[in-house]
Amino acid sequence: MSDSASIAALDRLLQLTVLLGRDMDESLARDGISRSRAPVLWVISAAGPRTQRELADSLHVSPRNITGLVDGLVADGFVSRQPHPRDRRAALVTLTHAGEALVAKLAAEQEQFTRQLFGEWKPSELAAFSRGLDRTVIRLQHLIETEAS
Amino acid sequence: MSDSASIAALDRLLQLTVLLGRDMDESLARDGISRSRAPVLWVISAAGPRTQRELADSLHVSPRNITGLVDGLVADGFVSRQPHPRDRRAALVTLTHAGEALVAKLAAEQEQFTRQLFGEWKPSELAAFSRGLDRTVIRLQHLIETEAS
DNA sequence: TATTGTTATACTCTATAACTATA
């Protein structure tokens, strides 16, 4: 039955989601940040200083929520609100030195985690797995879009 | 570089985790339950009536947290607290008829979701992907255990 | 003494709605 094989695959995927979430939470907690706040840093690190509206759109959360996340990051010294050069309503959320250092640390830890997770795999195995992940992501995005409409 | 291929694989895995979480949240919300409460039903459905202590251990959350989750499930009519036959301190959290119906509905939806996600895959592709998931879960469980010690 | 589950308390994350300052 190909059906039961699919169900087993999804079960494992969901299990993996839970384990990955738990591991990430603990790892991030050791670095003094949470799973909700970390993506704020990643977006700014990748795209440069952003307004809170842009962050809210990128992360698919409400503007009010971003206010709270940024408040926390400011209190912990990882970002600062800089005046927007052309719009006095908006603030540009910008990485501090500590924020940049944290992003670098998170990236290094993620690299080490990757090595622990996939280091012993044969290239052909990794390639097949990656193709599977690709297809699943694409399929899932399509499902979400068609559901939303 | 096999290294960059691993990093790309983990990136996709994390992306998949986010998408899967979002989709699950919405799907569960339509059924009138949350991502924190649903696993309570799954455990009871699979293993029979459980004490709150057992649920807390199974789900790796605090007993206090289980009190709140069960309170919500009781209020929504999906479970009831039955007296424990041999321990008057404990209560056995038990599925109601509505709870059993909900679990059946969730299982059916998950099956349909599986078909949408993997239905068009070739058996060989699915098998390779599943093996990859298996290995990743096992490796991750091992990492978590060694970290904890 | 130890365990079960509660009350007390507190924090994070999330949302909607009303409001202020600016565009």
Add this chain to the structure above:
DNA sequence: TATAGTTATAGAGTATAACAATA
């Protein structure tokens, strides 16, 4: 008028600590 971000308010989920009832 419209937009950016705030205050006000509310609710879910999470945790620790102190406590009552029972083992």
